[in-house]
Amino acid sequence: MTVRRQPLSQTQTRVLDLLSAAGRPLSAYDLLGKLRGEGVNAPPTVYRALEKLVREGLVHRLESLNAFVACSTPHHHDMATFAICDHCGLVTELTDRPLQQQLAAISSRSGFHATRMMVELHGHCAACSAKAHGQGAPDQAH
Amino acid sequence: MTVRRQPLSQTQTRVLDLLSAAGRPLSAYDLLGKLRGEGVNAPPTVYRALEKLVREGLVHRLESLNAFVACSTPHHHDMATFAICDHCGLVTELTDRPLQQQLAAISSRSGFHATRMMVELHGHCAACSAKAHGQGAPDQAH
DNA sequence: AAACGGATGTTATACAATAACACTCGTCTG
DNA sequence: CAGACGAGTGTTATTGTATAACATCCGTTT
Ligand SMILES: [Zn+2]
Ligand SMILES: [Zn+2]
Ligand SMILES: [Zn+2]
Ligand SMILES: [Zn+2]
Numbered sequence: 378m379t380v381r382r383q384p385l386s387q388t389q390t391r392v393l394d395l396l397s398a399a400g401r402p403l404s405a406y407d408l409l410g411k412l413r414g415e416g417v418n419a420p421p422t423v424y425r426a427l428e429k430l431v432r433e434g435l436v437h438r439l440e441s442l443n444a445f446v447a448c449s450t451p452h453h454h455d456m457a458t459f460a461i462c463d464h465c466g467l468v469t470e471l472t473d474r475p476l477q478q479q480l481a482a483i484s485s486r487s488g489f490h491a492t493r494m495m496v497e498l499h500g501h502c503a504a505c506s507a508k509a510h511g512q513g514a515p516d517q518a519h
Numbered sequence: 520m521t522v523r524r525q526p527l528s529q530t531q532t533r534v535l536d537l538l539s540a541a542g543r544p545l546s547a548y549d550l551l552g553k554l555r556g557e558g559v560n561a562p563p564t565v566y567r568a569l570e571k572l573v574r575e576g577l578v579h580r581l582e583s584l585n586a587f588v589a590c591s592t593p594h595h596h597d598m599a600t601f602a603i604c605d606h607c608g609l610v611t612e613l614t615d616r617p618l619q620q621q622l623a624a625i626s627s628r629s630g631f632h633a634t635r636m637m638v639e640l641h642g643h644c645a646a647c648s649a650k651a652h653g654q655g656a657p658d659q660a661h
Numbered sequence: 662a663a664a665c666g667g668a669t670g671t672t673a674t675a676c677a678a679t680a681a682c683a684c685t686c687g688t689c690t691g
Numbered sequence: 692c693a694g695a696c697g698a699g700t701g702t703t704a705t706t707g708t709a710t711a712a713c714a715t716c717c718g719t720t721t
Contacts, residue, residue, distance in 0.1 A: 503630025
């Protein structure tokens with residue numbers, strides 16, 4: 378099951394690099410901000426690059442944050458699972474095959490055929506759970 | 520585990536009724552459109568009502584659609600699972616306790632403590648799958 | 662009476678995404 | 692070679708989603 382990968386354009390590469398370097402989700406406008414002065418001046422360019430990268434499975438869109446992250450292990454999956462720390466903004470991409478199967482099973486019980494599954498968990502990461510201990514500083518998303 | 524329910528205001532009741540009557544997701548601006556002429560003229564009022572209803576567990580926000588639906592079985596859950604038909608717009612709220620437990624288990628492997636779990640499946644409902652049979656009319660979201 | 666919480670109104674603004682159209686460039690093709 | 696084509700981009704404008712900030716109202720509490 379080899380995945381054919383189209384070569385990336387200048388802008389697409391640049392966007393992917395920025396996301397990888399950030400190591401956290403960035404909004405399209407965050408990216409646009411970083412790309413101003415490099416010849417990219419308007420939203421459509423950024424959105425088009427992101428669209429391509431998502432199509433290629435190199436980037437995921439986090440629906441609950443309106444933001445994008447570089448895929449941690451580009452393996453061309455229709456399903457992405459994320460644990461999002463509402464305190465420090467850390468996002469961890471999880472992979473769990475049984476979960477994917479279970480989700481497909483649950484939905485198909487009602488005759489549903491899933492083509493795209495998104496799972497986003499909000500809460501607190503290990504570090505922040507340890508620190509906060511029930512209550513503490515207000516949540517932020519960086 | 521009885522859930523204390525604050526009484527709803529006029530506007531909150533009205534928004535919930537509109538969502539229930541629609542039987543499908545509505546955006547905040549859809550709701551605002553229906554409420555103009557009833558004394559509601561600006562987004563904040565709608566968003567505040569929605570915020571309250573979501574807090575009370577009577578309404579869910581669909582992150583991947585930027586829209587809201589009335590909870591099919593208001594049972595005050597932190598977790599909601601939705602199957603969204605990209606063809607006809609039908610949204611089905613699923614409940615599966617084992618899934619919730621499995622998700623908690625998967626995330627807690629990495630020390631994550633989830634407070635809110637969002638699962639949204641996109642694909643085709645039973646009716647549309649039967650009709651389309653592999654390919655057919657373009658998807659729409661109504 | 663004064664303070665308070667909850668809801669609302671109002672204006673303005675920020676943030677997210679797309680429409681529509683023109684242009685370039687490399688590749689394929691007759 | 693000329694022309695068609697696809698992918699990417701630039702540009703301007705617009706639509707859609709959500710919140711900030713501040714003022715008002717009202718019923719309850721003290
Ligand atoms: Zn991934
Ligand atoms: Zn954290
Ligand atoms: Zn529900
Ligand atoms: Zn359908």
